[in-house]
Amino acid sequence: MSIVFEKPHALSDVGFHYCPGCTHGIVHRLVAEVLDELKLEGEAVGIASVGCSVFSYNYFECDMVQAAHGRAPAVATGVKRANPDKVVFTYQGDGDLLAIGTAETIHAATRGENITVVFINNCIYGMTGGQMAPTSLVGQVTQTTPYGRKTETQGWPINGCELVSQLEGTALAQRVAVNNVKNIREAKAAIKKAFTYQTEKKGFTFVEVLSTCPTNWGLSPQESLKWMEENMMPQYPLGVYKDKGAKGDE
Amino acid sequence: MSEKVLMKGNEAIAEAAIRSGCKLFFGYPITPQTEVSAYMSKRMPQVDGLYLQAESEVAAINMVYGAAATGARAMTSSSSPGISLKQEGLSYIAGADLPCVIINIVRGGPGLGGIQPAQSDYFQATKGGGHGDYNLVVLAPSTIQECVDLTYKAFDIADQYRVPVMIMGDGMLGQMMEPVSFPAHDDSVTFDKSWACNTTGMKRKKNIVNSLYINPDELENLVWERQKRYDLITEKETRAESFFCEDADIVLVAYGTIARVAMNAVKKARAMGIKAGLIRPITLWPFPEQEIANVAKTAKSFLSVEMSTGQMVYDVKLAVNGKCPVEFYGRTGGVVPVPQEILDKIVEMSKKL
Ligand SMILES: Cc1ncc(C[n+]2csc(CCOP(=O)(O)OP(=O)(O)O)c2C)c(N)n1
Ligand code: SF4
Numbered sequence: 001m002s003i004v005f006e007k008p009h010a011l012s013d014v015g016f017h018y019c020p021g022c023t024h025g026i027v028h029r030l031v032a033e034v035l036d037e038l039k040l041e042g043e044a045v046g047i048a049s050v051g052c053s054v055f056s057y058n059y060f061e062c063d064m065v066q067a068a069h070g071r072a073p074a075v076a077t078g079v080k081r082a083n084p085d086k087v088v089f090t091y092q093g094d095g096d097l098l099a100i101g102t103a104e105t106i107h108a109a110t111r112g113e114n115i116t117v118v119f120i121n122n123c124i125y126g127m128t129g130g131q132m133a134p135t136s137l138v139g140q141v142t143q144t145t146p147y148g149r150k151t152e153t154q155g156w157p158i159n160g161c162e163l164v165s166q167l168e169g170t171a172l173a174q175r176v177a178v179n180n181v182k183n184i185r186e187a188k189a190a191i192k193k194a195f196t197y198q199t200e201k202k203g204f205t206f207v208e209v210l211s212t213c214p215t216n217w218g219l220s221p222q223e224s225l226k227w228m229e230e231n232m233m234p235q236y237p238l239g240v241y242k243d244k245g246a247k248g249d250e
Numbered sequence: 251m252s253e254k255v256l257m258k259g260n261e262a263i264a265e266a267a268i269r270s271g272c273k274l275f276f277g278y279p280i281t282p283q284t285e286v287s288a289y290m291s292k293r294m295p296q297v298d299g300l301y302l303q304a305e306s307e308v309a310a311i312n313m314v315y316g317a318a319a320t321g322a323r324a325m326t327s328s329s330s331p332g333i334s335l336k337q338e339g340l341s342y343i344a345g346a347d348l349p350c351v352i353i354n355i356v357r358g359g360p361g362l363g364g365i366q367p368a369q370s371d372y373f374q375a376t377k378g379g380g381h382g383d384y385n386l387v388v389l390a391p392s393t394i395q396e397c398v399d400l401t402y403k404a405f406d407i408a409d410q411y412r413v414p415v416m417i418m419g420d421g422m423l424g425q426m427m428e429p430v431s432f433p434a435h436d437d438s439v440t441f442d443k444s445w446a447c448n449t450t451g452m453k454r455k456k457n458i459v460n461s462l463y464i465n466p467d468e469l470e471n472l473v474w475e476r477q478k479r480y481d482l483i484t485e486k487e488t489r490a491e492s493f494f495c496e497d498a499d500i501v502l503v504a505y506g507t508i509a510r511v512a513m514n515a516v517k518k519a520r521a522m523g524i525k526a527g528l529i530r531p532i533t534l535w536p537f538p539e540q541e542i543a544n545v546a547k548t549a550k551s552f553l554s555v556e557m558s559t560g561q562m563v564y565d566v567k568l569a570v571n572g573k574c575p576v577e578f579y580g581r582t583g584g585v586v587p588v589p590q591e592i593l594d595k596i597v598e599m600s601k602k603l
């Protein structure tokens with residue numbers, strides 16, 4: 001009998017705790033596949049952040065360090081500076097990365113810290129039960145914006161890729177989505193590029209993944225994908241915002 | 251280098267850290283500890299180490315967390331307002347059982363306070379500071395030489411018990427110069443780092459550095475296990491020095507540079523015929539409760555002398571445990587008491603004996 005499909009080695013043999021239809025799991029798998037393909041599992045340290053992905057320290061087979069809310073890029077910096085030739089990545093949500101941890105994100109990028117940040121943008125604080133995130137859309141109803149996000153009081157969404165692409169230390173800033181097969185393939189290619197750039201010491205690599213939160217959006221997994229396409233993509237256009245490795249972008 | 255050199259306390263701590271094998275330092279400027287950072291930025295590149303100026307004290311302590319998680323010896327330093335920002339990180343470091351060293355050169359507070367020497371962060375250092383059931387080991391040098399010796403000690407205690415260790419000095423200690431020597435560091439002792447996240451190399455099972463335990467029973471067990479280590483630290487590492495306590499009626503308790511001022515006052519009191527003595531806690535946590543309790547069997551009263559409105563005095567009272575009165579004398583806000591003020595207080599107390 002030939003094996004036609006296997007779990008990536010870098011993904012631990014334990015069940016995910018994610019809600020049905022949540023795309024966190026897809027992104028985990030992509031990261032693990034990339035670690036396998038680049039043979040980095042034994043060379044990598046992952047940093048779990050605080051959010052729904054907090055237990056990612058149980059899901060990746062490489063060494064894992066759990067960081068305080070928002071501090072993953074600083075923790076990754078400490079790990080990386082102690083082991084400059086190893087591979088270090090963070091896996092963070094939007095609240096973690098663009099609210100409480102904004103300073104850590106920006107400064108890791110501007111230092112050109114040789115780490116890879118996998119940024120899960122689901123426009124919500126998933127873990128705490130669906131409050132407004134810095135990335136929540138204008139008008140979006142959440143537990144703490146019951147009348148919809150109003151710009152007069154809550155301002156506008158923050159665009160992570162656009163922000164970090166302005167910083168010289170950023171080698172790669174790319175926004176991808178995991179809503180269909182084509183995009184999932186592109187997402188994997190972006191993650192692979194990010195890790196490859198890291199091994200080439202090109203600088204800070206940042207992959208923003210548009211992700212769903214069916215539970216807190218109050219939608220079915222199918223409806224969630226549609227909501228992402230119709231509402232998130234106009235605010236967060238997919239694409240490459242910075243690529244120091246691309247010709248003409250050096 | 252065993253000959254004596256003239257150094258500021260801040261620089262001596264930095265040099266001692268490097269000699270202890272500290273290869274990573276993460277800082278953020280703040281008076282009166284900036285010399286630690288400045289010295290590190292000059293010396294670390296010479297010894298193949300890392301000096302990194304973080305974007306904040308919050309980031310600096312989390313960088314220490316990351317570096318310590320790999321098993322490396324790492325350190326940060328700051329002063330009061332910056333140490334407040336580090337509390338979150340300290341709680342996580344304690345919760346994840348990571349060894350590291352934190353320098354706190356205390357200045358007057360609260361708020362932005364002032365930049366002159368103070369001891370008003372005793373509560374913060376010894377009673378938690380961050381959230382959760384944890385303790386920092388807190389070492390309080392009173393001379394520049396002791397800064398060196400305790401820095402060596404701090405890294406070993408941190409590694410041996412997997413705990414964060416704070417060296418707490420005041421601005422005076424950081425800034426003043428004294429001759430110091432750097433004894434050869436004993437590198438022969440090794441510590442178990444099999445828990446470190448320094449990559450598996452596909453040769454071992456993965457390690458996880460973490461402080462999250464959703465199951466209350468599991469968390470409780472881990473917290474009690476840590477508590478046992480704290481008990482062991484209390485048993486093995488508690489340190490204090492005492493002077494003229496055997497026949498003393500009035501026993502002063504003071505730490506850090508103020509212990510030197512208090513010593514001066516004690517000697518003057520003795521010259522006047524007052525039987526005064528001094529206990530100088532070297533570890534503020536664990537607190538030298540037993541030493542104080544022993545002296546309390548024969549002493550007639552105690553006096554806690556601090557550069558605060560009275561913080562350590564509560565620990566002195568607990569240790570004396572009602573055996574005799576405990577009084578307090580303090581200056582705060584960056585004001586350093588002179589020997590005469592303390593002597594006046596001793597004389598006043600002697601009249602009540
Ligand atoms: C200092 C601190 N503040 C608040 C929290 C509570 N908290 C846990 S997860 C979270 C939000 C996570 O949202 P996000 O980063 O978007 O991740 P998601 O769950 O959506 O994947 C918050 C506020 C915390 N753990 N620590
Ligand atoms: S709450 Fe949302 S983000 Fe969290 S696991 Fe469930 S669906 Fe995913």
Ligand SMILES: [Mg+2]
Nearest residue numbers: 093094124126
């Ligand atoms: Mg989120």
